[in-house]
Amino acid sequence: MQNTYVCPRFKLNNGNIMPAIGAGCWLGSAGEDEHVTAMVETALDLGYRHIDTVGFNSSSGNEESVGRALKKTSIPRVDIFLTTKLDQKDHSRVLEALDTSLAKLGVEYVDLYLMHWPMAFNESDRTLQPGESPTFVETWKEMEKLLATGKAKAIGVSNFSVQTLSVLLAQATVVPAVNQVELHPCLPQHDLLAFCAERGILLTAYTPLGKHKFADDPTIRSIAEAHGPETTLAQVLLSWGVQRGTAVIPKSLDPSRLRQNLRLIELNASEMDALNSLHKKPGMHRSMCSFHSQTLGGSCFGWTYKQLGWEMIAGGIHL
Template identity: 35%
Template structure:
């Protein structure tokens, strides 16, 4: 199985599909990640706040897979932006993961009420310069946050990891990122099961037409939009289903029908708003 690789602004490459461990319990993470690696996943997305970096690290160590064949992301949590806290945080994450470096380190949320995300971003630049991460990016940043960090540091993130699914496509953020060479990572790519995405005619009819599951259709829609995705599951059969999305394509009309599921008024958001997450 060949998962497409996307070239980032800094020249590094990232697998377009990976395995996300959001809400995977700490005591189950090692098993879940081990299964994902056995199935063929090579891109693992975790975060300090998930509480499962240690399990991810144990699975990586036990896998026997060469480090240069793996892509590992983790994230800086909201209460670690000030002072030298980002330096301490990456050191702790690396220790838990059992790694010398991660491939991608993200500012998890901008926390605008604290007004310290520019400092956090400057610290990530230093972390990259010390080779503790190969690439740096952000998560949940809106256009004003993106504009500010670039204006004040001159450094553009390689990715912005945002809530993105058919009912909530954040077109203004995507447009800014596209214009500036920032790749979109879509978290919650299936809407976290919080609305009947799979029952919509656009998805259901496409699934019938291509003889695939509704989930596979939505993941394929993301891939054809150029999004980087890491659907989460703790079940091996679902892990296999989620990765079996590279041998079919949706038509332009099928993609357009799913595009039209976003009402455009922001009502499709299923998680926290970045202005309110502090």
Template identity: 65%
Template sequence: MTLYTSDPEPLIDMALKSFQLNNGLFIPAVGIGCWMGSVGDGDHVSQMVKKALDVGYRHVDTAANYGNERSVGVALKETNVPREEIFLTTKLDQNDHGRVQDALETSLKKLGVDYVDLYLMHWPMAFGEDGRVLQPEESPTFVETWKQMELLYFYPGMTKSIGVSNFSIKTLTKLLERASIVPAVNQVEMHPCLPQHDLIEFCQSFNIHLTAYSPIGKHKFAYDPAIVEIAKSHGVTSAQVLLSWGIQRGTSAIPKTLNEERLKENITLVDLGPNEMSVLNGFHQKPGMHRSVCGFHSSELGGSCFGWTYDQLGWRMVEGDSPHTISRKPEFQPYPFASMSVNVATPKPPTILEKIYAQRQKDVEQAKATPGTSPDDLKTYLEMQLAPPLIPLVPRLKSNPSTSTSNPSLSLMAEIKRASPSKGPIAMTVNPAKQALTYAKSGASVISVLTEPTWFKGSLLDMRLVRQAVDSVPNRPAILRKEFIFDEYQIAEARLHGADTVLLIVAMLNQDLLRRLYTYSVSLGMEPLVEVNNASEMERALEVGAKVIGVNNRNLHDFNVDLGTTSRLVDMVQGREVVFCALSGISGPKDVRVYKEQGVNAVLVGEALMRAEDTSKFIRELLEWPEI
């Protein structure tokens, strides 16, 4: 009994077939790859891309380190295919892991476009300024680079999707532990001698789409009897069989060829039967087949690539001709061609926190570039001791107008907030200095000043004026910079403008960055308020040694409020030397009483205070304090 059908079946035009990504976009099933075997621009690149677009390709894949983005840009400019019909991918060079935004802007200029559809981290390893390959724990790590890419994703018009390339299960697992956004794509070498069965299964579990480079493998595959027999039975080339196999596994492919006839063949595929798929799924087990066809591998240290060992990369390969077969799962169900879509969908919108984070990243870069406020300038001002005197946060939070009474109440962190993303304008005409003085005279232990300008309508000037207004008040409140902080620069700004403490939001920061910012703030004499929203974030705050932890009852991704959030986390700080605070949503004495009974030490109140007709009276009634 033969494995194959005797009569060729109708060919399938893959030009308009696509796979849906996890953000709603669609990636064409077959694209044109632009790695030409050597670095550099040239007419051959432009001509190949133009021919590919002419015959129906709609995915063009290039990279910064291919050195041919300008040539690809020429083709995009000269083609009659509208830009919005083209799915364009480029990749971050290993030299640019510490400057992702600049790198993408450079790529966009070379390509002559306003945006790409997919931006990939080309490799997990980075190169240092001296050209040295950085080891996995050296900064910037691929996790730190990914956090930069997450920010880029929300810059309007720069990239519609972000993903990775050459990532293994090991490196993806580490990335996903800290990622806010799951990569849309992982582009890797895949062909029958390197089928990546286990990686496919892993990526499918996280809804990460796999794209194959070098999808046809070595030229000798074309002469393998098994592949030749399958091709003959369908009346197609061996390359068409190999590409069909990849697409039916649910992966897209980016073959390359300068030959126009082959370009047409590569997007005209066939529907392979289960037995044919089984033969190709097990092809890597045949003796004499290398697992990788790429030339950047080295035999040093038992196998390495660009300075990382196979173990560091998480690649389970062996030297020589024998394939590595552990955890191989040769039986995969063919991907149904009929389920592939030809539509285009809108990507998942960013959350409010992600929008704010992205905007603040741009704001901070602009501030750093302004003469007189560069990072070096701020460092000099601090060294000249130009920052005003501090008061310690922890003792101040333990003191309020009721601490000397028989029934001490909670301390108050009173906030100055003109507006918010969820409520819009709240008190746009408020005078921050006057409001701060009222708070101070009413017994507030901390005055929180929102300095974010776009959504909350605050500024550093507000904070400086608040500090000046309360400086002469006996036992003055501590000044908190309420901000979306992700850079030491913002902490230095806060110190110079009169803050005694800063807010660090765990949801915004990976653990290394949280620890670094916490340490830097303490080095300037400011014990931070570390904000959490769930048990996992609480564990991270405790791990860095935070002495003041606030639970935000407002989820910063959707801005919904749940006052029970604080209550659910209070047990995690019992018996610890931690000042425990409830943040957001507190509006009346009942809320405060519940928190007091549960062991909360302080509450942060903003909107209710800003809307109060008599602020001092509202504070006394809210905290049940005696008149001052």
């Protein structure tokens, strides 16, 4: 396979460069080792230079699998942008958790280290409520110290809203480089995008294809068709994501879809408008992720949508 593709790139608030398209490495369950290793090897061959993985305290996660692919490649480490995340169970042991991730990945540093969720779990897996220590502000203060070690080139957050970011920014010394959140036309989070852009925080879109559940949507289909018979829905969605100024981390185990997901098209203003307002169609505004719980009137990992600052009702449906 030949790498001939040059991916668009974003400059982070620390001056470092992040390729706009990354390979999402979380397959939905932990420990699918060979699949993840093969996927990352293929992605690197195809031209991906941004890998997004995750460290889980309590399971094998997939850092080791990603690490195996990184070990095999001849691409210099410096040319790969590598992101991993601090698990909810590790908020009280930030440096130790990063060291564990580095050992699993077999690298000396990550380009970006994200606080995966604002809420921490204690040793017995109980979710700490806002105000209980370590709060996400306390965790962030520990993450800020990582920059001096050189083990994380940039730090950021994930699953933060305008509400939780406002609390964080009021006490932070370092502005997060990135906030990684669910973003696709059913959940465009326009207010969060504007808030982050004003503060120099790059949004990364997870689940940017909406898990490819848009196959029947006539708006996206007609935009794809207007760009020629070869253009796919996935390319429309990823192009929309990058054109509105967000990085995107689609996941695919299939080499031809991995290749396709690297090829962006240029959308015109009316196509961008149509995608920006797709969520306004009745029943469309919702999350595509399965970790939303019906408990507490709608929650994720023990925090209500109100605590998270998410305008949703039970089941991940937007108000």
